[in-house]
Amino acid sequence: MGAPVNRSPQTYRVKSFGCQMNVYDGERMAELLSAQGLAPAEGEDADLVVLNTCHIREKAAEKVYSDIGRLRREDGTRPLVAVAGCVAQAEGAEIYRRTRDVDIVVGPQAYHRLPELVDAAARGSRPLDTDMPPVSKFDALPARARQVRASAFLTVQEGCDKFCTYCVVPYTRGAEVSRSWNAIMDEAKALVDAGAREITLLGQNVNAWSYDGRHLHDLIEELAKLPGLARIRYTTSHPNDMRDGLIAAHRDIPKLMPFLHLPVQSGSDRILKAMNRSHTSASYLAILDRVRDARPDIAISGDYIVGFPGETDADFEATLEIVRRIGHSMAFSFKYSPRPGTPAATMAEQIAPEVMDERLQRLQALIVEQQIAFNQRLVGRRTEVLLERPGKYPGQLIGKSPWLQSIVVDGGAVGELIEVDIVAAGPNSLTGVMSDRLAA
Ligand code: SAH
Ligand code: SF4
Ligand code: F3S
DSSP: OOOOBOOSOSEEEEEEOSOHHHHHHHHHHHHHHHHTTOEEOSSSOOSEEEEEEOOSSHHHHHHHHHHHHHTOOTTSOBOEEEEEEHHHHHHTTHHHHHOSSOOEEEOTTTGGGHHHHHHHHHTTOOOEEOOOOSSOHHHHSOOOOSSOOSEEEEEOEEOOSOOOTTOOHHHHTOSOEEOOHHHHHHHHHHHHHTTOSEEEEEOTTGGGOEETTEEHHHHHHHHTTOTTOOEEEEEOOOGGGOOHHHHHHHHHOTTBOSEEEOOOBOSOHHHHHHTTOOOOHHHHHHHHHHHHHHOTTOEEEOEEEEOOTTOOHHHHHHHHHHHHHHOOSOOEEEEOOOOTTSGGGGOSOOOOHHHHHHHHHHHHHHHHHHHHHHHHTTTTOEEEEEEEEEOSSTTEEEEEOTTOOEEEEESOOTTOEEEEEEEEEOSSEEEEEEEEEOOO
16 A cells, blocks of 8 residues: 655655766756645755656666655655656656556657646646657756856766767767767856856767757857856767867866766777777777877866776776776776666676676775876865865865865865865865965
8 A cells, every 4th residue: 555645746856866967857857846835845844846867877777666655755645756857868657667656657759848747746647747748848848046056067968879889878868969069058058147156968878969060169168258158178078079179178168077987888899899899999099199298287187987798807908998098087997787778798607706896996006096196196185176066064164176186175265266276186086275365
């Protein structure tokens, strides 16, 4: 039996579990619900809870069901529950079969219809909307909120046509679509007016953005003209879409931050082929050479998968080798997780969990070493920090360096761009002391 539910929600909470685009979607859903007259819940408890889910690895996807269970209150009631995001897209009606405790299932391309779905759920039906409608959700969403964080996300491109053999994103997000120049510029201006000093352009393959013959670097160049905007970033890029213009932008546009997240996934050409990555370790390194020629101090981030089906010790050694050659400022690494419906899930030679564990540990140890080395290089130097949020202690703030390192500073205010002298560095953050404040 289902628990009693409050079917006329006054307050809401959106919890996002996935990538930056998933976080962006969460913000847009919150703005949409606010525009409908619902209030963001003050504490943990809300009348409507939106779980904005991620399907990229099994662990993330399975976690949804325990999260749903935890929404039950001590008195046996529960909020109205919406499952949004990529699990909603991938599992659809299956979610209703697995649990009684969900009232709405809505995919990443349909969430502009959330208000109607809440109404339908309030009437007791269990609506399912995983359409990928031809009319973009962006055209139906309300304007951006009047107040946003100092560092804001802006989705410019969505979906993926690359079909890496391990990945669910082409199925959960659909085909590659670029938003229009004007829609992006309008949203960027709204974000800057609302207090954003930094904008991170988002896309599953953000550097594949193109509209009317224009490419991502043209967009960055235009955004750099916005007076209130101090910093521009973009993520995630695919090696095959790394155009000359974008590389040159790293040399020519000071507001474009010296940071590039460019996943290579593996250092073994055999595995890259099986992954359908359509680049080799050598072609990847050649791109990095050009990027570093344009911007010698650029920080390189990446993603790695260990234990892809068929990965031998030699393949894994090749991954360690490419990491050594790249020299990351940071990088993410994951154990391969077989995803339903993807080609790799049914490949022979799935790798044993113990082998994956051991490889992941070795890879992560190397990455942490590189991260510490990268951070240490800044000790004793002066750098610019955008203060983004309060720190743990009173008066303390946390911001980001141009290279995306977290910097803890005593003083300043959120939204300020200040100069600090770096006095200490650990694997995950640096300590800065305020020098002169920069003119805003
Ligand atoms: N569009 C981006 C990011 C996609 S998801 C890109 O092309 O790089 C983020 C990362 O999750 C991927 O880069 C990959 O390293 C990892 N990932 C994707 N599917 C995975 C799977 N089935 N198992 C383990 N890691 C996976
Ligand atoms: Fe997934 Fe590959 Fe597309 Fe990235 S490029 S989203 S890893 S299919
Ligand atoms: Fe996860 Fe979907 Fe992003 S699967 S990583 S939330 S695109």
